Amino acid sequence: MSLLSLRGVTCRFGGITALNRLTLDLPAGAITGVIGPNGAGKTTLFNCITGAYRPTEGEIALRGESLVGLPPHRIARRGIARTFQNIRLFHSMTVWEHLMVAQQGGGLRASLAPLGLSGPLPRRRAMAALERFGLEPYRDRLAATLPYGVMRRVELARALTAEPALLLLDEPVAGMNSQEAADLAALLHGLSGSGLTILLIEHDMSFVEQLCAQVHVLDFGTLIASGTPAEVRRIPAVIDAYLGVEA
Ligand SMILES: Nc1ncnc2c1ncn2[C@@H]1O[C@H](COP(=O)(O)OP(=O)(O)O)[C@@H](O)[C@H]1O
Ligand SMILES: [Mg+2]
Structure with a gap:
């Protein structure tokens, strides 16, 4: 069952299209990954979901109820919480x-x-x-x-x-040492096991592979691939856009 659904979500800033007709469904109770190079629109996605930004076009719904246009505190009260790329x-x-x-x-x-x-x-x-x-x-x-x-x-x-239903994590591993990252992975695994749905933006691919059933790849605001971490790793467009250095 899908907890959160996005349909054709576009977010523009002047001439920049930070998100381009993004459509995806987030299954309840799983950890889903979002990867992509810097500037791909990952944080903008979180800002649109949490109401910090209003999408230029498209629909975002939690359990079928639209979130678009609601202020951030009301979206939070419906059960969505986040952490920030830069600690706040x-x-x-x-x-x-x-x-x-x-x-x-x-x-x-x-x-x-x-x-x-x-x-x-x-x-x-x-x-x-x-x-x-x-x-x-x-x-x-x-x-x-x-x-x-x-x-x-x-x-x-x-x-x-x-006590949110959905937790959005924006690069939580950045700056952590390997022990802290391992502790966090165990913690997230436990939270997911107790029913929390998690959307995880993360550059650390081994962390993503450890936790995420499904990964979405963004590039210049466009969803270029979705699949298991092992599947997206093999897609040439993903290697070109993002994994090139590693692969
Ligand atoms: N408030 C904003 N005003 C103007 N441009 C923005 C704003 N927020 C994000 N952008 C632009 O949108 C694009 C995507 O940014 P962002 O979502 O932060 O990418 P990522 O998190 O994937 O690195 C970038 O080109 C960024 O400069
Ligand atoms: Mg970001």
Whole structure:
């Protein structure tokens, strides 16, 4: 079953076509990869899905319901969370504060307030996130003082405190050492196993091969190939556009 569907999604900036009539379906409960050279439109795809950009044309739907034109916070509330290519944490906030703030202002919090759950529930969720991501030792550290791999885990924990159905990860491995990447792969594998749907932009092909059932290849905003990682690796257009150096 498809969780997210894109139909003919085009996103232009002046003369640049960052996404060109992109059509794809994201199966629920799987990790799907997006690869392609720099400037291919990968981050623009995430920006269109999350409402940061409005597509020039086309349709994006979550479980059949259109997302186009909704503001980012409403799309987030429907169950889509993301991390950013460049880490976006608040330097002078602690890990704990990040996890608590991530849960504020949502409809859920407001609707639970009359039941007296608005206090304990966010705390319980934040504590669960600390434990799940191995962040207890860093609970009261300011974000600015954390090692890089830990910052990435805080971003991921923050994205997941809202309990999304779909998680968008924009180059999460960039800057990680091999141990941090292996830990992240195990974590994502576990999240996927518990039903989370993940769309992963990543340059590290071994990471993609390890996790993704299906990969989509973008080049100049156009979808040039889709298939298993092993399949797309063999497609000449993909080798030309992207894998040439490696192959
Ligand atoms: N806000 C924007 N304004 C103008 N051009 C943009 C904007 N966002 C992205 N682009 C352009 O769209 C193209 C795709 O960018 P991007 O989606 O960031 O690629 P990728 O993430 O694959 O490296 C690039 O040419 C980029 O310069
Ligand atoms: Mg990008």
